[in-house]
Amino acid sequence: MIEVRELTKRYGGTVALDGLSFTVEPGHVTGFLGPNGAGKSTTMNIALGLHTPTSGDVLLGGRRYTDLEQPLHEVGAMLDAAPAHPGRSALNHLRALARTHRIGRRRVEDLLEQVGLAGVARKKAGGYSLGMRQRLGIAAALLGDPPVLMLDEPVNGLDPDGVRWIRELMRAQAAEGRTVLVSSHLMSELELTADRLVIIGRGRLVADTTMRELAERYGGLERAYMTLTAQDDEYRAHPAGGRP
């Protein structure tokens, strides 16, 4: 379970998050949506102890990230297109991460097999395509077999087989009772994957509801999103020749 509690974050004069509160329950895939600049990345960074909130906090399984004894066994995260050192092989990248928690080589090799990188595991990550790097990031998130998964744009760069694979993976993890939070801009894919949705805008909660409710009320995820975030979209593009 992920509990975001009255989360506020100010960077100098800008308010990135403004008293944001919501809960992500285990057992279903929860989509995390919002316009660019809404605060999704900031929320996830604070959840993982990478940024310090101005006030409020995020609890993962009832505890703050920095209080977790074995964080990779509690939370698996894939942020920012999962970077790896270009001079290091996928195998060594995962082995180094695994070594902090005494996770063995067998687990690393099984994961590389599972994400489809077994054939290129010893090649340097600098030669990887975007899809391969994504798969490596997903492997890193799954490394500790955590009950909470936080994924930021996991579908980015994956081929159609990969897209379906990650969708089924997320649904399977949720069905096993895990908490799965996936941040994405891909409406069509999210419609197939997520059961619940949290939508934020300008650092505040806009909606916390089910996919079914949005479908009934608005007739689809994209329309629901556009309607709900109309006021909160700071960077909305306009078609050439004037306002929509």
Added chain:
Amino acid sequence: MTAPADVVAAEWLKARSVRSAPYTAAVVVASVVLSALWVWNVATIADGRPPDDPVTAAASGVYLVMQIVPLAAGVLGVLTITSEYATGTVRATMAAASRGRILGAKAIVVAAAGAVAAVVSLPAASVLGRAIMGDRRVNGFGEPLSELLADGLAVVVAALLGLGLGALLRSTAAAVVAVASLLFVLPGVAGALPGPWGERVGAVLLPNLPAQVGGADDAVLPGAVALAVMVAYAVVAMAAGGLSLHRRDL
């Protein structure tokens, strides 16, 4: 939290699995060869002089090793942390264990690497240098054991200096320039300062400290004080880097 020994093992694995490790090792070995060549050059000059007009070597036999290896160690220290920022892996790294443990683990790894570099290069260069020089009379050549040990410590200090500055500045270029300035530029600037200032500033700069620990004739600081100043470089840099890492958003 994640056990310190496991974090150290993970950092050691990271250090071994990138190219900077073998490159640094190659540079260290090359420095021994270059140092021997320099000694051979001085010996050749000495041979060309009449016996009552001996050469004065302005440096000890491990001179070139101490020009090269501290910089290599410092750069390795820098890269150990700044490469994480440059490649974007810093978040994944810091999410696996507490920031203090990770920086501490990196410190152990770079200090050990510095120690290995010193042990591989300094005794070899010293022995080789003496062998090449034989029993020629050259003033100022050769170094007492205490200075040689202090040279070894200086390499370890340089590595930790690089790590601390890298953690503070978070940029490879900025931290490498800072390390290079402390090792090469400031000693030159100190030489240009007026009056006694040049001597005072020069006395506390890292490259000039090992000789003072060894009790050189022109030492300004007592040996124990010089040793403390050397250690202070590493301690202050690591403290500054650690504080910065602890407080900043990643």
